[in-house]
Amino acid sequence: MEIEKDLEKLIEEIGGEDFQKKVQVCYQCGTCVGGCPVAWVNENFNPRKIMLALSRGEIDEIINNDLLWFCCYCHTCLERCPQKIPVSEIIVKLKNIAAKVRGIPEGYVNELKMIAKTGRISSISSATERRREQLNLPKLVQTSVEKDIKRILKQTGTNLFLEKEIKK
Amino acid sequence: MKRTRATKEESNLEKENKDYLLFKGCLIPSSLPYMEVAARRALEILEIKITETDNFSCCPDPIGIKAISELTWLSMGARNLCIAQEIGKDILTLCNGCYETLKETSHALSEDSELLEKVNKILLPLNRKYEGNTIVKHIAEVLYLDIGTNQITNMIKKPLYGLKVAAFYGCHLVRPSDVMNFDDPEEPKSLDELIVALGADSLPRMRKMFCCGAPLLGVNMDLSLNIAKENLDNIKTSGVDCIVTLCPFCQTQFDRNQKVVERRFNKEYNLPVFYYPELLCLALGVDPYQLGFDLHIVKVDQVLNKIK
Numbered sequence: 322m323e324i325e326k327d328l329e330k331l332i333e334e335i336g337g338e339d340f341q342k343k344v345q346v347c348y349q350c351g352t353c354v355g356g357c358p359v360a361w362v363n364e365n366f367n368p369r370k371i372m373l374a375l376s377r378g379e380i381d382e383i384i385n386n387d388l389l390w391f392c393c394y395c396h397t398c399l400e401r402c403p404q405k406i407p408v409s410e411i412i413v414k415l416k417n418i419a420a421k422v423r424g425i426p427e428g429y430v431n432e433l434k435m436i437a438k439t440g441r442i443s444s445i446s447s448a449t450e451r452r453r454e455q456l457n458l459p460k461l462v463q464t465s466v467e468k469d470i471k472r473i474l475k476q477t478g479t480n481l482f483l484e485k486e487i488k489k
Numbered sequence: 490m491k492r493t494r495a496t497k498e499e500s501n502l503e504k505e506n507k508d509y510l511l512f513k514g515c516l517i518p519s520s521l522p523y524m525e526v527a528a529r530r531a532l533e534i535l536e537i538k539i540t541e542t543d544n545f546s547c548c549p550d551p552i553g554i555k556a557i558s559e560l561t562w563l564s565m566g567a568r569n570l571c572i573a574q575e576i577g578k579d580i581l582t583l584c585n586g587c588y589e590t591l592k593e594t595s596h597a598l599s600e601d602s603e604l605l606e607k608v609n610k611i612l613l614p615l616n617r618k619y620e621g622n623t624i625v626k627h628i629a630e631v632l633y634l635d636i637g638t639n640q641i642t643n644m645i646k647k648p649l650y651g652l653k654v655a656a657f658y659g660c661h662l663v664r665p666s667d668v669m670n671f672d673d674p675e676e677p678k679s680l681d682e683l684i685v686a687l688g689a690d691s692l693p694r695m696r697k698m699f700c701c702g703a704p705l706l707g708v709n710m711d712l713s714l715n716i717a718k719e720n721l722d723n724i725k726t727s728g729v730d731c732i733v734t735l736c737p738f739c740q741t742q743f744d745r746n747q748k749v750v751e752r753r754f755n756k757e758y759n760l761p762v763f764y765y766p767e768l769l770c771l772a773l774g775v776d777p778y779q780l781g782f783d784l785h786i787v788k789v790d791q792v793l794n795k796i797k
Contacts, residue, residue, distance in 0.1 A: 358699050358700040358716050359705070359716070362716055362719065390556070390709075391705065393700050393702065393705050393716070394552050394704055395660040395700035395704075396664035396665045396674075397660075397664070399665055400664055400666060400674045400675065409665075410665075413555055413556060413559060414559070416556040417557070420558070426707065432550065432553045432707060440546035441519075441546060442515045442516070442547050443516055444519065445519050449520070452781075452784070453518070453522050456522055456523065456525075456781050457526075458522055458525055458526060458529075459541075461519075461543075464543040466545070467546075469546070469568060469615050470546050473561060473568065476564070476611045476614070477561040478558070479558045
């Protein structure tokens, strides 16, 4: 199995034209930018411009810009959009495409490695066990969830992100 | 913005359903065990029964894993929901991230039968099949709606009079609101009322519902710390004694990373950060020595002395 990199096929997977139609009602008011915590600290990140590019069908330009990964997924834009465009959810779908075509940020590669190995995003060290004991917390039993998780990663093709050096 | 939400009156009808399946998550049991201690003690004193299982995986993380593959995110979430379905209990989460992932997965798969079928195909080799409609609650929701602020006020032994608090809800407790459907996404009141129920004051501030910045720690440290600084500045200006969170990511961002922000921007905040159940335990009369306050990075002594 290979990672699907064909942009048209990837857009088809997430709903094709219907997906792009969702943003065609955007009238570029910038409410999404006004409420965006990332735009507040970095003026280069601009969800309004992402919606504009998407409505023009310029998906390759969006996914080739690393700024896409700066969305912190707080959903303020989704709540405030006067046209009820689910901006943050649309950005997630664009990230899914960017992941396949260009790879994922290194921090996410590490997170995925941990999930594939243990089924969880943080490991239990002996220091943790000691602290838990001091606090009278029950011992953490590590059941073998990772077998199930590895299967899910394989079935959804996400394991391929780990097999290849696919990172930025 | 009119939305239908569960009201206190409605929830009182369900008062008998006080037995939940605890979803501990990843970060709390491994890195922030003091949060788990407080949650367990508070639930025990308030007589909320919990059942436990070791079979849960990561929820998984609604930022990173969902950004990589929405289908992987849904499938791992559905696997966890299957476990709750087998045990036959509603889920109680301690973390906003777990809350959003599990509640949104349950919602998405209950609304979209094609998607449910697709996910169940992925779960087939695991011998699991998700049926839909698992109820997922955050501990704040259980405290606010199942127990209620009046009952909490009636049960406290050491009111936190004079303590000024900054309520930090965290995004995913309330957004996306059409899915979370718990409190208002712009002007929520549950945590403020839960704080007031303990005798403390919850003070207003600028950009109260701003993201904490933690989701960007793995992507861009500068951005993440700049967002944390914006929050810490607004919180400090509001004149509070401490911050109260409901999520281990917000907790990490303000407790552990407060020192990082202070060094980087040459600032001094000195704002202790509590997980709400910690304050609740103090008000319920739990001995502070049992709560592991020494594990906090920002020392909490000034607050403990104030409420003595």
